[in-house]
Amino acid sequence: MKIVTIFEPRLFSLVYQQEGEESGDNEYDRLMELWMDVEYLRTFAIENGVNQVDQFVEDRLTDAETIQDLLDEIKDTEKPLSHYFRALDNREYATTELSKQKGKTSKKDGLRLYAIKVDDDMYVITGGAIKMSYKMDDHPGTQAELPKLETAKAFLLEHGVFDGDSFFEFKTEQDDK
Amino acid sequence: MATRFLSLKQNKMTNKDKFLALVSNEVTDTAARNKERIKNRKRLRESQGIALKVLNRLDELGWTQKRLADELQVSPQQVSKIVKGKENLTLETQVKLQELLDIPILASYYEKNINRLAEQFVVTIKAKTIVQKTVHVAKDTSTITAKGKVVSLKLASTSEKAPRYTQYDVAS
Numbered sequence: 001m002k003i004v005t006i007f008e009p010r011l012f013s014l015v016y017q018q019e020g021e022e023s024g025d026n027e028y029d030r031l032m033e034l035w036m037d038v039e040y041l042r043t044f045a046i047e048n049g050v051n052q053v054d055q056f057v058e059d060r061l062t063d064a065e066t067i068q069d070l071l072d073e074i075k076d077t078e079k080p081l082s083h084y085f086r087a088l089d090n091r092e093y094a095t096t097e098l099s100k101q102k103g104k105t106s107k108k109d110g111l112r113l114y115a116i117k118v119d120d121d122m123y124v125i126t127g128g129a130i131k132m133s134y135k136m137d138d139h140p141g142t143q144a145e146l147p148k149l150e151t152a153k154a155f156l157l158e159h160g161v162f163d164g165d166s167f168f169e170f171k172t173e174q175d176d177k
Numbered sequence: 178m179a180t181r182f183l184s185l186k187q188n189k190m191t192n193k194d195k196f197l198a199l200v201s202n203e204v205t206d207t208a209a210r211n212k213e214r215i216k217n218r219k220r221l222r223e224s225q226g227i228a229l230k231v232l233n234r235l236d237e238l239g240w241t242q243k244r245l246a247d248e249l250q251v252s253p254q255q256v257s258k259i260v261k262g263k264e265n266l267t268l269e270t271q272v273k274l275q276e277l278l279d280i281p282i283l284a285s286y287y288e289k290n291i292n293r294l295a296e297q298f299v300v301t302i303k304a305k306t307i308v309q310k311t312v313h314v315a316k317d318t319s320t321i322t323a324k325g326k327v328v329s330l331k332l333a334s335t336s337e338k339a340p341r342y343t344q345y346d347v348a349s
Contacts, residue, residue, distance in 0.1 A: 005205060006207045007208050026205055026207060029207055032211075036214070036263065037261045037262065038225050038229055038261060038262030039260045039262070040261075054229060057229060058229075061225055065215075065218065068211050071211055072211055075208055165192050168192040169192045
């Protein structure tokens with residue numbers, strides 16, 4: 001597991017390297033490429049019994065564009081990432097360490113990015129999914145993201161990361177290797 | 178005591194500063210790729226639209242992507258790229274797809290086929306029953322006989338989803 005910088009010092013992403021592969025894409029790019037793949041979206045819609053397949057595909061492509069625009073805006077204007085990410089658990093206190101977060105551009109957004117909040121305005125993307133049910137547990141796509149969040153959190157804790165400063169220390173050591 | 182706290186604070190700055198100093202070594206090109214996607218958006222949307230039409234038509238015809246590759250005389254990898262909706266297709270490929278699959282990709286599809294599209298029409302007459310008639314359409318206005326009454330029609334729209342059917346509104 002490796003953590004790469006998307007734009008410093010605020011947004012990072014995990015890279016899940018497959019065995020035998022030299023290096024994989026970071027989660028943001030991997031997911032964005034998937035969410036812009038017409039064949040993937042169409043097959044997903046059909047497999048999930050969506051009624052209006054063409055509309056579903058078009059909606060997800062539009063959702064992907066909205067995320068791209070928001071990310072671009074956040075980078076260029078230093079708009080806080082909290083405009084996009086919220087706590088996964090609504091009942092969570094604001095000060096929870098390494099909080100699990102979900103990203104959505106609006107109520108209508110059918111796509112989700114998941115991340116660990118390391119500190120104020122510092123997030124590590126752990127994965128993402130097409131949102132098909134109200135609760136994450138109720139659909140295999142979103143359900144598969146929960147263990148990824150857990151693993152990432154455990155990984156960070158294991159490496160002494162609990163806030164921004166300890167994250168930078170860990171990241172510098174990782175990059176030095 | 179104050180000195181110790183000062184050096185702790187210096188350590189805090191050092192970690193982030195150290196990181197920022199090294200960051201250029203491993204920053205992803207994600208931001209640049211993101212900008213590229215935004216820049217190519219109009220073209221990508223066209224590619225995506227074509228991909229969807231191709232996939233729907235392959236299903237209708239019962240063709241595999243391999244069959245399409247053979248018919249187009251391209252590699253299966255090329256077809257795979259086309260249906261992902263990210264390829265910047267050449268005009269040649271667009272014409273080949275349009276002719277082979279009979280799907281609207283270019284303006285020429287409608288311009289050439291305005292006569293050929295006169296196969297079967299659903300005519301909606303206001304407050305009357307729906308009449309199905311086979312008509313020939315020379316231009317965008319024509320007349321048909323419905324329930325013994327001659328009515329004139331104007332071409333209202335051609336649906337992209339069902340290009341063989343054209344909905345007509347009664348002109349008067």
